[in-house]
Amino acid sequence: MKAIEDYRGRVNKALRDFLDKKLAGDSGYSKETRRLLENIREYSLRDGKRVRPIVAIFAYKCFKECDMKTEDELIKASISLELMQSYLLVHDDIIDKAELRRGGKSFHETYSGGDFGNNIAILAGNLCSGYMHDAILESGFSEKSKLEASRYLTWIDERENYGQALDILPGFEVSEEMVMKIYELKTATYTSQGPIYIGGALAGAQAGVLEKLQTYGTRIGIAFQIQDDILGVYGKVEETGKPNDSDIREGKKTLLITKALELANNEDKEFLLNNYGKSDISEEKLEQIREIIRKIGALDYSKKKARELIEQGKRSLENLEIRDEGKNFLTTMADYVQSMA
Amino acid sequence: MKAIEDYRGRVNKALRDFLDKKLAGDSGYSKETRRLLENIREYSLRDGKRVRPIVAIFAYKCFKECDMKTEDELIKASISLELMQSYLLVHDDIIDKAELRRGGKSFHETYSGGDFGNNIAILAGNLCSGYMHDAILESGFSEKSKLEASRYLTWIDERENYGQALDILPGFEVSEEMVMKIYELKTATYTSQGPIYIGGALAGAQAGVLEKLQTYGTRIGIAFQIQDDILGVYGKVEETGKPNDSDIREGKKTLLITKALELANNEDKEFLLNNYGKSDISEEKLEQIREIIRKIGALDYSKKKARELIEQGKRSLENLEIRDEGKNFLTTMADYVQSMA
Numbered sequence: 063m064k065a066i067e068d069y070r071g072r073v074n075k076a077l078r079d080f081l082d083k084k085l086a087g088d089s090g091y092s093k094e095t096r097r098l099l100e101n102i103r104e105y106s107l108r109d110g111k112r113v114r115p116i117v118a119i120f121a122y123k124c125f126k127e128c129d130m131k132t133e134d135e136l137i138k139a140s141i142s143l144e145l146m147q148s149y150l151l152v153h154d155d156i157i158d159k160a161e162l163r164r165g166g167k168s169f170h171e172t173y174s175g176g177d178f179g180n181n182i183a184i185l186a187g188n189l190c191s192g193y194m195h196d197a198i199l200e201s202g203f204s205e206k207s208k209l210e211a212s213r214y215l216t217w218i219d220e221r222e223n224y225g226q227a228l229d230i231l232p233g234f235e236v237s238e239e240m241v242m243k244i245y246e247l248k249t250a251t252y253t254s255q256g257p258i259y260i261g262g263a264l265a266g267a268q269a270g271v272l273e274k275l276q277t278y279g280t281r282i283g284i285a286f287q288i289q290d291d292i293l294g295v296y297g298k299v300e301e302t303g304k305p306n307d308s309d310i311r312e313g314k315k316t317l318l319i320t321k322a323l324e325l326a327n328n329e330d331k332e333f334l335l336n337n338y339g340k341s342d343i344s345e346e347k348l349e350q351i352r353e354i355i356r357k358i359g360a361l362d363y364s365k366k367k368a369r370e371l372i373e374q375g376k377r378s379l380e381n382l383e384i385r386d387e388g389k390n391f392l393t394t395m396a397d398y399v400q401s402m403a
Numbered sequence: 404m405k406a407i408e409d410y411r412g413r414v415n416k417a418l419r420d421f422l423d424k425k426l427a428g429d430s431g432y433s434k435e436t437r438r439l440l441e442n443i444r445e446y447s448l449r450d451g452k453r454v455r456p457i458v459a460i461f462a463y464k465c466f467k468e469c470d471m472k473t474e475d476e477l478i479k480a481s482i483s484l485e486l487m488q489s490y491l492l493v494h495d496d497i498i499d500k501a502e503l504r505r506g507g508k509s510f511h512e513t514y515s516g517g518d519f520g521n522n523i524a525i526l527a528g529n530l531c532s533g534y535m536h537d538a539i540l541e542s543g544f545s546e547k548s549k550l551e552a553s554r555y556l557t558w559i560d561e562r563e564n565y566g567q568a569l570d571i572l573p574g575f576e577v578s579e580e581m582v583m584k585i586y587e588l589k590t591a592t593y594t595s596q597g598p599i600y601i602g603g604a605l606a607g608a609q610a611g612v613l614e615k616l617q618t619y620g621t622r623i624g625i626a627f628q629i630q631d632d633i634l635g636v637y638g639k640v641e642e643t644g645k646p647n648d649s650d651i652r653e654g655k656k657t658l659l660i661t662k663a664l665e666l667a668n669n670e671d672k673e674f675l676l677n678n679y680g681k682s683d684i685s686e687e688k689l690e691q692i693r694e695i696i697r698k699i700g701a702l703d704y705s706k707k708k709a710r711e712l713i714e715q716g717k718r719s720l721e722n723l724e725i726r727d728e729g730k731n732f733l734t735t736m737a738d739y740v741q742s743m744a
Contacts, residue, residue, distance in 0.1 A: 088565065091584060094572035095565055153529065157522040181498040181571055184525060185564045188494065191532060192561040199554050205546040212553060213540050220533040223526045224429065224436055230522055231435035243432060 063398050065391050066116050073112040077141045080197060081106060101172050102186050106148045108164040114147060114257045115140035117395070121261025124388025139201035139264055142194045142215065143257055149190035150222055150252065156180045157230060203264050210263035218256035221247050229315065241320045242284060250283025274382055278392060281375035285399050288368040291316040292361070292403040295352060307348055313339020317367065322360035330354045365403070372400050404739050406732050407457055414453040418482045421538060422447060442513050443527055447489045449505040455488060455598045456481035458736070462602025465729025480542035480605055483535045483556065484598055490531035491563055491593065497521050498571060499653070544605050551604035559597035562588050570656065582661045583625060591624025615723055619733060622716035626740050629709040632657040633702070633744040636693060648689055654680020658708065663701035671695045713741050
């Protein structure tokens, strides 16, 4: 997407400036705390699309034109969402025992994993959580706007943690409804709903008006996760850059598998229950799982679900009185999510 | 302290109300997320002095008189510091593998410990971190005051995590200077400095004026930790309610042991190095460690250091133009810290 290309460099620069300032100001306690901040900086600056800050930027543009100076401040505030991403990923990777992230080691693995690596990663995540607040609080917007944006920030933060808890706590029947709830809490919240709230709040949009954008925010965020999960099973690694076996090996709760278990005959169901989530599953059985999900219609169902959500999201924009610059971005974004899988 | 007795009940009530509201509003995702919130509520409401909110309340009173309605709002905002305490303790206990806290299980042990218990506790800590922001943001103060208080909140949050990192990262020589730095970051920040900043900010005090109170905040916070560490080795369990062997067993970096290692002759030093931090140390050797620290003057040195800091803290208040109600509390508080050990 052109808008993303246009802004990514400036978002990266703002992120780098922010972390350089932290490094200059906060890290003088010891050589090791300095290295901790350097590691946080390296981790946060790894390649990424920076979609979430850019959604916030265009959510602002839904409501207000942006002169150069304001845009600089907006970009500075928007990196809050990248810092949040660092915070959430660092903690998620401890929980999921993930070893790789963004083309490098997961944060706890930077410290050789184990209890020690996990402990340092808990603290590093917490630091990023503090930073995400700083980025909003230090930006050059009105007190009222920053306060509103800060409230949305804690709203995102708490929903993310509820979503993650829902995901890892036992005791619920995995159903389509529950998977969709996790998608909403864990993905839509910080990918689209939250950035829209924050960008809108910085533009001084009223809560009632922002609420109306949330049909879009929820639908597109959930659709994004459905598509991403499809790539996680059927994607070509050389195109997507992400593995297409780890969701199966980890037994990730996705719409694909939930629907597959619902639709499968006894034999297929038994095969799925015995093999989905096995870390040492063979290539052959991996392929069999892909085939079962496809042949019983769970793949088509998921694609259709994503398409419907994207259509609903786009339609919800039609009668909204928001500025074209913002609306066009959101429409293109929806089309991009459609094109993913 | 009478002031603490006077306010503790109201702080507890505000904390209970806040968590009941969270439970009513946020927990409906599943039975298990509801139980998670119930556990956070139970954990946060366990017996405690509520010193930190009460310091914030009286820091406000240093600058402004407080009518009944404002005081209600102040108490509601002040529980931010209890929620921060929950957040920090839940995460600290994962890191320290502590099994007990506040007369009950540590949070991860509520979920039977292990990876699963730790993972849930990471999320629970994060939720409390979100809540601590909510408590400030939702309180009835001016936008400017809430924004200032929020900035101090992230300042505390980040310093705590730097302090904890400094404590657990290897690679520095344990020296008196470094131990004092950890005391300042890990204890003074959220026990006295931070609450003073937050209470003062809510009263609309200027940063420059608040800065002047920080001589007190730093000194008393550090002195508190020195005294607490003395109780952690020499306290009578039946009086203090806290163990007097776990600091030694865990090898906690305290002023006592740092100074003892500095002053000890070769034989005593070797004994300390061989036994301090041994989890299965015998009662006899525990007593020998207490005796060495005492006889070579490290206990007296620590007591003297605490006394000096308390004196400096009290003296720093003398010429400050703050309201008597606040000043008297801070003076009494300093005397209380003196009386601890």
